[in-house]
Amino acid sequence: MTNMRFNKSALIVIAAALTSVFVSCGKKDPLSPGVEYMPDMYRGPASEAYGESSFFSDGLASRKPVSGSIPRFNDETLPFYEPYSYPNTNEGYEAAGLGLVNPFATSPEILAKGESIYKIMCIHCHGEKGDGNGILVQRDKYAGVPSYYSAALKDLPVGKMYHTIYYGKNMMGSHASQINYAERWQVIKWVEKLRADGLGISAGSDTTAVAISDTTKVIGAVVKTAMK
Amino acid sequence: MFQTLQYMRHIKASIQKLLVILFTILVTSTVSYSQDAAKLFKGNCASCHKPTAAKLVGPGLLGIKSRWPDQTKLIAWVKNSTEFLKTGDAYATKLYNDYGQSVMPAQALSDAEIIAVIDWADKGGDAPVPTTPTDNKDGVVQNAPAESNNTMYILLGIGVLLSVLIFVLSTVKKSLEALLNDKKGIVVVPKPERTPLQSFRYWASNNKKLVAIIGLFAVIWVLKQGWDGLLGVGVYTDYAPEQPIKFSHKLHAGDNQIACVYCHSGVEKSKHANIPSANVCMNCHAYIQEGPTYGKEEIGKIYAALDYNPETRKYGTNQKPIEWIRVHSLPDHAYFNHSQHVKVGKIECTQCHGPVDSMEVVKQYSPLTMGWCINCHRETEVAFKDNKYYEDLHKKFVNDPKYKKGDKFTVEKIGGLECSKCHY
Numbered sequence: 324m325t326n327m328r329f330n331k332s333a334l335i336v337i338a339a340a341l342t343s344v345f346v347s348c349g350k351k352d353p354l355s356p357g358v359e360y361m362p363d364m365y366r367g368p369a370s371e372a373y374g375e376s377s378f379f380s381d382g383l384a385s386r387k388p389v390s391g392s393i394p395r396f397n398d399e400t401l402p403f404y405e406p407y408s409y410p411n412t413n414e415g416y417e418a419a420g421l422g423l424v425n426p427f428a429t430s431p432e433i434l435a436k437g438e439s440i441y442k443i444m445c446i447h448c449h450g451e452k453g454d455g456n457g458i459l460v461q462r463d464k465y466a467g468v469p470s471y472y473s474a475a476l477k478d479l480p481v482g483k484m485y486h487t488i489y490y491g492k493n494m495m496g497s498h499a500s501q502i503n504y505a506e507r508w509q510v511i512k513w514v515e516k517l518r519a520d521g522l523g524i525s526a527g528s529d530t531t532a533v534a535i536s537d538t539t540k541v542i543g544a545v546v547k548t549a550m551k
Numbered sequence: 552m553f554q555t556l557q558y559m560r561h562i563k564a565s566i567q568k569l570l571v572i573l574f575t576i577l578v579t580s581t582v583s584y585s586q587d588a589a590k591l592f593k594g595n596c597a598s599c600h601k602p603t604a605a606k607l608v609g610p611g612l613l614g615i616k617s618r619w620p621d622q623t624k625l626i627a628w629v630k631n632s633t634e635f636l637k638t639g640d641a642y643a644t645k646l647y648n649d650y651g652q653s654v655m656p657a658q659a660l661s662d663a664e665i666i667a668v669i670d671w672a673d674k675g676g677d678a679p680v681p682t683t684p685t686d687n688k689d690g691v692v693q694n695a696p697a698e699s700n701n702t703m704y705i706l707l708g709i710g711v712l713l714s715v716l717i718f719v720l721s722t723v724k725k726s727l728e729a730l731l732n733d734k735k736g737i738v739v740v741p742k743p744e745r746t747p748l749q750s751f752r753y754w755a756s757n758n759k760k761l762v763a764i765i766g767l768f769a770v771i772w773v774l775k776q777g778w779d780g781l782l783g784v785g786v787y788t789d790y791a792p793e794q795p796i797k798f799s800h801k802l803h804a805g806d807n808q809i810a811c812v813y814c815h816s817g818v819e820k821s822k823h824a825n826i827p828s829a830n831v832c833m834n835c836h837a838y839i840q841e842g843p844t845y846g847k848e849e850i851g852k853i854y855a856a857l858d859y860n861p862e863t864r865k866y867g868t869n870q871k872p873i874e875w876i877r878v879h880s881l882p883d884h885a886y887f888n889h890s891q892h893v894k895v896g897k898i899e900c901t902q903c904h905g906p907v908d909s910m911e912v913v914k915q916y917s918p919l920t921m922g923w924c925i926n927c928h929r930e931t932e933v934a935f936k937d938n939k940y941y942e943d944l945h946k947k948f949v950n951d952p953k954y955k956k957g958d959k960f961t962v963e964k965i966g967g968l969e970c971s972k973c974h975y
Contacts, residue, residue, distance in 0.1 A: 334717070335714075353789055353790065353791035353792075353912075353914060354791070354792055354793060355790070356787040356790045356792075356880075357783060357784070357785070357786065357787055357790070358780075358783065358784045358785070359784065359785050360784045360785055364882050364883070364884065365785065365880065365882045365883070366880075366883075367882075367883035369883060372822075372823050372825075373823075373825075373826055373875075373877070381872075382872075383872060412652070413652060413653075413654055442810070443810040443812045443813055444810075444813060446810075447807065447808060447809050447810075447813075458807060458808045459807060459835075462806070462807065464807065464835075464839055465835070465838060465839065466593050466597035466598065467593060467594065467595070467596060467597030467598030467599070468598060469598065474659045475656050475657070475659070491834075493598055493599050493608045493653065494598045494599065494607060494608060494837065494838045495834070496830070496831075496833055496834030496835075496837060497830065497834075498834070500816075500828065500830060500831065501813070501816040501831065502816070503820075
């Protein structure tokens with residue numbers, strides 16, 4: 324009799340213990356960061372990036388640079404930073420095509436940089452080979468991304484590419500906030516290489532490009548001043 | 552006379568031949584082109600037009616024939632819009648001005664191809680596949696966070712069921728015993744009445760060893776819980792707050808394979824891996840107006856924040872920031888720089904942030920405690936290879952006789968454990 328009673332009671336105790344273990348082992352609430360000791364140390368009064376601030380009328384702690392300020396960056400491969408002065412119009416697009424020249428010469432390092440930027444910024448729409456068949460097109464999220472070697476784009480000058488990256492074109496948005504001046508020109512080097520590969524032209528027709536760009540630079544400058 | 556007849560026959564034959572050729576051309580062309588109309592549309596037109604009434608860069612093409620009664624004009628317009636504009640056509644000029652003077656690029660298509668595409672698009676294209684909010688073709692798990700709770704409830708339920716079973720069976724057993732005793736004529740001496748507490752004490756005094764063991768475990772368990780609880784103070788691991796927009800990293804970074812740096816483009820240049828501003832969302836979502844999981848609801852919140860009207864494709868002035876909730880937060884007295892780790896240290900995002908590309912709701916993967924930082928600084932070797940940033944330092948160490956070739960060179964050795972590296 325005692326033996327039986329022991330079994331039953333033990334069972335109840337063990338069941339209770341197990342239940343409490345299960346309950347307490349349940350994961351902590353994902354919506355709460357948990358217990359904080361001295362929260363002042365975590366959330367100081369200083370403004371944090373992307374935080375709120377009652378100091379400014381728009382409530383944001385992050386401020387925009389003063390309009391007209393020119394970014395400086397530590398890239399000794401670049402001669403200077405040039406503010407972009409072509410307007411976001413059809414005339415600006417044409418003028419950019421005539422007036423802009425890539426400040427970088429083709430080199431393996433620049434191509435490697437361009438490739439890595441391309442694989443982050445462009446590949447999901449334009450595809451690995453620039454044929455306009457990126458993963459988003461394959462998955463039917465996006466349609467009508469042109470191939471770099473299509474009739475419309477096979478002769479596109481670099482200036483128009485830059486203009487397109489800067490302002491966006493048709494359904495492509497502006498990528499100026501994501502890649503800076505140097506990166507835009509680096510990725511254009513890679514786009515040119517993809518296009519040359521796709522068209523079956525050997526890349527390295529750089530000398531002609533420079534020869535053309537010397538004359539177009541003059542024309543571009545004329546157009547630019549005319550627009551002002 | 553005979554000559555004329557022969558001449559007539561000759562003409563007849565050539566006309567027949569011509570007709571046959573023309574017919575074959577017509578048949579083959581219409582067949583192949585109408586089959587390819589959808590493909591042609593996708594390849595040449597879809598980046599700016601939809602086959603429905605919806606506007607993109609240009610107007611939707613549904614019912615285009617009624618707007619362009621003269622087909623030759625429409626073909627000329629598609630083939631070279633800039634040239635056609637010069638003819639001063641009123642409707643074309645109106646279109647050009649209505650759609651922000653964006654030039655439709657000249658399309659290198661044949662007349663038959665253009666007609667095929669127009670016929671196809673005029674009727675609204677292929678019947679569009681409706682994408683309802685419940686459309687779950689991307690295999691998005693919607694209730695992922697609730698799963699752990701469910702397991703707990705199931706276990707609790709099983710526990711309750713089992714206890715009920717025990718109670719019922721013991722009652723049955725008791726009454727059966729009573730019945731048996733009654734039959735055998737055994738008179739059972741009734742047990743002394745005890746309160747539950749008294750009966751527990753009675754049982755405990757009879758089973759001292761067992762009580763001692765259970766007690767010991769209970770004490771250890773309580774201590775362990777307390778210890779873990781204290782260690783968890785200020786550690787936010789697994790913190791996964793609900794965000795104002797149900798943005799799915801699994802869908803964007805996982806299924807659609809968009810690189811982390813596409814949106815967090817500051818990670819290699821700045822202390823912060825920036826939260827993308829809404830213009831980055833709009834790079835895709837000006838086109839993609841409906842998501843596979845929540846339809847227009849969540850993407851609509853981006854439009855609301857930007858005061859953007861997807862119908863007119865215009866931005867208003869009443870723009871508000873999206874109030875994302877911060878997941879990873881280091882205390883003010885600890886300095887951390889993303890570019891130092893990602894660009895210079897060449898650490899992968901996933902090493903600290905975990906498999907974000909499979910997270911429906913982003914959670915904090917690493918504890919971000921000081922011990923965790925220090926541990927990594929002790930174990931990680933400095934990425935000297937092809938690293939301009941460490942060029943001078945590398946030379947110095949190579950020339951130092953203290954170090955041999957092939958020595959493990961961790962972050963600790965270049966001062967990665969100095970207090971003032973992170974606390975200043």
